Amino acid sequence: MPEALTGLGVSPGRTAGPLYRMAAPPTLPDRVPTVTDREAEIALATKALSYVATVLDERASQVDGTAAEVLSTEAMMAADKTLADAVAAAVGEGRPAAWAITDAVAAQQETFASLGGYFAERAADLADIRDRAVAHLLDEPMPGLPAPGEPYVLAADDLSPADTALLDPASVLAIVTRRGGPTSHTAILARARGLPAVVGCADILSVTDGTAVSVDGTTGQVGPVDPAEVEAIRAEAAKEKERLASLTGPGRTADGHDVPLLLNVGGVGDLTEDAEGVGLFRTEFLFLDRTSAPGVDEQQRVYTELFAALGERKIVVRTLDAGADKPLPFLGLAEEDNPALGVRGLRVARVDRSVLTDQLTAIAGAAAATEAEVWVMAPMVATPAEAAEFAEAVRAAGLPVAGAMVEVPAAAMRANRLLEVVDFVSIGTNDLSQYTMAADRMNGDLADLLDPWQPAVLELVFNCADAGRAVGKSVGICGEAAGDPLLALVFAGMGITSLSMSAASVPAVRAALAAHTLAECERLAAVALDAPDAATARQRVADGAHT
Amino acid sequence: MPSREVVVGSRIGLHGRPAAIVVRTAAAQPVTVRISTGDRPPVDASSIIAVLSLGAKGGDTVTIEAEGDGADEALDALAEILGRDLDAETADA
Numbered sequence: 105m106p107e108a109l110t111g112l113g114v115s116p117g118r119t120a121g122p123l124y125r126m127a128a129p130p131t132l133p134d135r136v137p138t139v140t141d142r143e144a145e146i147a148l149a150t151k152a153l154s155y156v157a158t159v160l161d162e163r164a165s166q167v168d169g170t171a172a173e174v175l176s177t178e179a180m181m182a183a184d185k186t187l188a189d190a191v192a193a194a195v196g197e198g199r200p201a202a203w204a205i206t207d208a209v210a211a212q213q214e215t216f217a218s219l220g221g222y223f224a225e226r227a228a229d230l231a232d233i234r235d236r237a238v239a240h241l242l243d244e245p246m247p248g249l250p251a252p253g254e255p256y257v258l259a260a261d262d263l264s265p266a267d268t269a270l271l272d273p274a275s276v277l278a279i280v281t282r283r284g285g286p287t288s289h290t291a292i293l294a295r296a297r298g299l300p301a302v303v304g305c306a307d308i309l310s311v312t313d314g315t316a317v318s319v320d321g322t323t324g325q326v327g328p329v330d331p332a333e334v335e336a337i338r339a340e341a342a343k344e345k346e347r348l349a350s351l352t353g354p355g356r357t358a359d360g361h362d363v364p365l366l367l368n369v370g371g372v373g374d375l376t377e378d379a380e381g382v383g384l385f386r387t388e389f390l391f392l393d394r395t396s397a398p399g400v401d402e403q404q405r406v407y408t409e410l411f412a413a414l415g416e417r418k419i420v421v422r423t424l425d426a427g428a429d430k431p432l433p434f435l436g437l438a439e440e441d442n443p444a445l446g447v448r449g450l451r452v453a454r455v456d457r458s459v460l461t462d463q464l465t466a467i468a469g470a471a472a473a474t475e476a477e478v479w480v481m482a483p484m485v486a487t488p489a490e491a492a493e494f495a496e497a498v499r500a501a502g503l504p505v506a507g508a509m510v511e512v513p514a515a516a517m518r519a520n521r522l523l524e525v526v527d528f529v530s531i532g533t534n535d536l537s538q539y540t541m542a543a544d545r546m547n548g549d550l551a552d553l554l555d556p557w558q559p560a561v562l563e564l565v566f567n568c569a570d571a572g573r574a575v576g577k578s579v580g581i582c583g584e585a586a587g588d589p590l591l592a593l594v595f596a597g598m599g600i601t602s603l604s605m606s607a608a609s610v611p612a613v614r615a616a617l618a619a620h621t622l623a624e625c626e627r628l629a630a631v632a633l634d635a636p637d638a639a640t641a642r643q644r645v646a647d648g649a650h651t
Numbered sequence: 652m653p654s655r656e657v658v659v660g661s662r663i664g665l666h667g668r669p670a671a672i673v674v675r676t677a678a679a680q681p682v683t684v685r686i687s688t689g690d691r692p693p694v695d696a697s698s699i700i701a702v703l704s705l706g707a708k709g710g711d712t713v714t715i716e717a718e719g720d721g722a723d724e725a726l727d728a729l730a731e732i733l734g735r736d737l738d739a740e741t742a743d744a
Contacts, residue, residue, distance in 0.1 A: 177671045177699065186698040212700060219706035222666045226703055395662045395709045433708065 108327030110639070111280065111305025112551050113320060115294035116589065116612045117345065119257070120318040120329055120337035121277045123311055124250040126260040126267070129235040130242055137200050149191045149201035152237040157182035159236065159246075163270060171270070178229045182237070187212065202241040209234040220439075221431065250313075251275075257319055259308045263290045273297050277338075278319040280308050280326055285551045291584070294321070298608045302326055304551025322589060322612070323646060348611035354380055355603065355614055361622040363596045365614055366418070366604040368582060372410050376607045381418035381477075383530065383604020384582040385410065387463065391424055396434045397459055400466045407470035411478065418477040420530060420582070420604070422509065423463055425449050425483040435459070444544065449484025449509075450494060464501035471503060481507035481530055485522070486514045492525040509582075511535035516564035519571035519579075530604070531568055533583025537561050556585035557638035562594070566633060569599040580604060589616035590645050596622070597629030619650050654716035655726050660734040662709040665702055669737035674699045676732045680725035684717045696729065709736075 139145050157179045164175035181187065187208060194204035213227040235247045249267060250256065258276050260267070262283040276299060284290045284303035294301030300321030308326065311317070316331040329337065355365035366383030369375060375382070390398050390406055411419060426432045427448025435456060440446035453460045464480065471478040482494040485508040498506035507528040510516050515529075516536065522529055533556045538545040540561050543553035556562075565581070572579030580602040585591050587609030593616055595603060603613060620628075628645050635641035661669035677684045677696035685693035686702065688711060694701035696715065707713055713733065717725050 173668055173671070177667070180671060180674065180699040184698050184700045185695065186700040186704075212704075215704050219704070222663070223703060223706050226666070 108325055109305050109307055109311075111302040111308070111324045111326065112285070112555055113301075113322045113324035113588070114291035114303050114584070115279075115299060115301035116322045116587070116609060117278075117298070117300035118318065118320045118322070118337070118341040119277045119300050120316065120334045120341075121255055121257050122252065122314050122331075122334075123257040123259050123280070123317045124252050124313050125309055125311070126249060126258065126263075127239075127245040127247045128261065128309070129231075129247050130239045130244040132202060132206060132238065132242075136203060139195065139198055139200050142195055142198075145195045145201050145204075146192050148241065149195060149204055149237075150188060152201060152205070152240045153182050153188065153191070153233070155240055156233055156236045160233075167270065178233065181226075181229055182233045202238045205234055205237050205241075252314075257317055259311065260290075261309065263293070271297075273299065278302075278321065280305050280319060282306060282308050283549065283551070285545055285547070285554045295584075295587075295606050295608050323642070345611075348615050351611065351615050351618065352378055353614075355617055357596060357617050357620055357622045357625060359621040359623075361596070363592075363600070363617055364418075364602040365610050366420070366580070366582075366602055367610070368604050368606055369410075371406075372413050374607065375410075375413055376610075379417070379607070379610070381420075382414065383420050383580055383586075383602055385419055385421045387422060387424055388426060391426060391432055394432065394434060397462065400462050400469070403463060403466035404469040404473075407467055408473050411470050411474035411476040414474075414476045416475045416477065418479065420479045420481055420507070420580070421467055423450070423460060423480065423482050424452070427452050427484075444538065449511075450482040450490060451484055453494075460497065461501070464497060464503065468501040468503050477505075478503060479505040479507060479528065481509050481528070483509045483532070484511060484535075485509060486512045488518060488521040488525055491515075491522050495526050507578075510564075510568055511539065513540050513564060516540075516568055519568040520574065523571050523575050523577050528578035528580070529568060529572070530580040530582045531565055531600075533561065533565070533581060533585035536564060536583065537585075540564060552638070555638040556583070556588070556591060557632070557641045559633065559635055559637065559641060562598075562632055562641070565595065565600070566598045566629070569595075572601065573599045578602065587613060589613050590628075590642065590649060592616055593620055593625045593649060594629045594632045594645060596620075597625030597627065616649070652716050652718050653722045653726055654714055655730045656712055656714050657730045657733040659707050659709055659711050659713060661737045663738045664708040664711070665705060665713075667738065670699060670702050672737050673729070673732055674702055676729060677725075680717070680728065681721045682717045682719045682725050684715055684725050684729055686729075687714050687716075688712075 160175050160179035164172045190208035191204045194207045209230045213230050216227045217224050239246050255275050255277050257278045259280050262281050278300040279294050280302045281290050300319050302324050316329050318329045319326050355363045364380045366381045367379045368384040369382050370386045370389050480498050480503050485491050491508040495506035505527045507526050509532050510529050511532040537554050541553040543550040568579050578601045582604040586603040587605035589612045592613045631644050632641045684696040686696040687693035688705050715729050
């Protein structure tokens with residue numbers, strides 16, 4: 105590894121250690137061997153599949169809860185007779201064991217894919233079973249997490265939910281993946297566990313196993329280091345983490361300009377004691393896996409519990425963000441070719457208004473029963489007319505503060521008009537990046553386009569901040585970008601009034617703000633907006649900030 | 652052949668934990684229990700892949716059938732399991 109690599113830093117923190125790659129899935133040789141003894145070949149295939157089932161069952165017994173269930177179901181699939189029959193049939197047509205398993209899995213994956221939703225996701229389990237069985241048959245390294253016997257930096261193409269369930273935080277120092285964007289499964293898991301992570305790091309899998317590297321989950325830098333320095337880097341990072349954790353108090357610049365640091369939460373469990381409030385309460389969890397919408401009473405009970413836990417602090421509730429991309433059976437929405445651009449978020453109210461009005465009634469009931477300062481906002485607003493209609497519904501429910509999320513470029517460009525009809529806006533940088541750059545946020549090959557440092561995205565954020573400043577209304581950020589300490593400085597400098605992020609990101613952002621005056625932040629914002637591209641923007645701001 | 656029609660009680664449908672429980676219950680029976688949806692040919696209820704391939708959602712009607720000694724008891728056991736909301740019974744649901 106002659107020089108440093110750069111990816112997208114998605115979970116803050118710095119560390120160093122030997123890098124080990126998750127073994128890549130085996131590939132079948134071009135030349136297909138001839139099968140002479142079909143019975144023996146079927147026996148080989150059966151043995152490989154039952155070996156895989158045994159390994160998965162063993163792994164299931166090492167974990168508990170959902171992870172154990174996922175793994176033992178996968179083990180059942182490996183030992184399944186429907187699969188075994190299909191494999192035997194393929195061998196019967198002259199295919200050798202590894203090829204027969206590959207064929208049978210491909211056919212079954214097609215069936216699952218055609219069912220959609222949760223069923224389609226099981227295709228990944230089948231792929232894992234195939235890779236393990238084929239690796240076993242071809243005597244290749246077993247795909248899966250490495251076990252070098254010392255703490256290591258994990259490098260992978262991308263991580264599957266099954267991999268992440270087994271990831272041991274005591275032995276993994278950091279995660280670096282070749283694919284994956286800022287909202288990938290890897291990024292979310294790493295932040296939840298407080299592990300530094302870099303995604304979209306193109307050449308990471310060409311690094312030899314055992315190479316000592318340093319990883320910076322803030323800047324996205326992964327570079328070679330002298331193995332003798334590893335301990336020192338880790339000690340320094342631990343000291344830095346301790347220093348950050350020792351800083352407390354509200355988000356504030358060095359010269360006393362307040363930038364409240366709020367939390368993105370899905371429920372009471374995500375709250376922390378010292379949080380200044382909640383900047384994004386995702387209400388989806390209440391609605392997932394339901395065949396009918398939860399009633400007003402049930403919703404109100406859940407909201408009341410969360411609001412009560414906040415005392416008098418602020419909470420911004422986002423109304424249900426579902427639709428064609430996150431289907432809920434009771435909405436009865438048609439399948440769409442292009443769900444990210446379809447009926448989702450507030451647009452669902454065009455089809456069925458009752459879900460929104462019931463939710464607002466429940467929120468209003470919970471707000472009345474508690475002391476929390478409750479704000480409500482709608483996802484996927486595109487026009488001031490939509491925002492106005494939503495605000496009217498919010499006020500009709502008896503809730504005083506109504507806002508709109510800015511995720512659609514059209515809304516960002518006309519932020520001044522939005523703010524004529526709502527009390528605040530909150531920018532969802534993940535979707536705003538996806539729609540501004542026309543790059544699917546789940547497509548790891550487009551991670552560079554989804555970089556929130558893209559000047560076009562920053563310009564839209566600035567336009568919103570400017571519109572807010574002109575009328576004295578709040579303009580917050582509630583996308584993952586708010587948790588990047590350097591971007592937080594840029595946002596503060598633009599005039600963004602609050603930043604909402606996962607709890608793990610708060611200490612570093614708090615420290616960065618405390619080390620800079622508002623004037624310095626304003627200068628950094630100008631530097632970022634003036635940069636020709638995302639990488640240069642990040643580099644120039646990093647050079648200009650005190651760290 | 653003895654058969655029953657059952658409405659799937661698990662709101663999430665026959666995947667994940669509910670599917671695993673149904674398959675384990677079917678595998679524990681002395682006779683082969685087959686399951687089908689709509690007009691599609693019945694499949695072995697003790698095969699997880701076959702059960703997942705039904706794509707049965709919560710509220711869907713499925714038909715189960717079995718033949719031989721203990722068929723009725725086997726169908727009773729399966730019908731009882733299929734009719735329950737198995738996912739709601741998990742601690743972390």
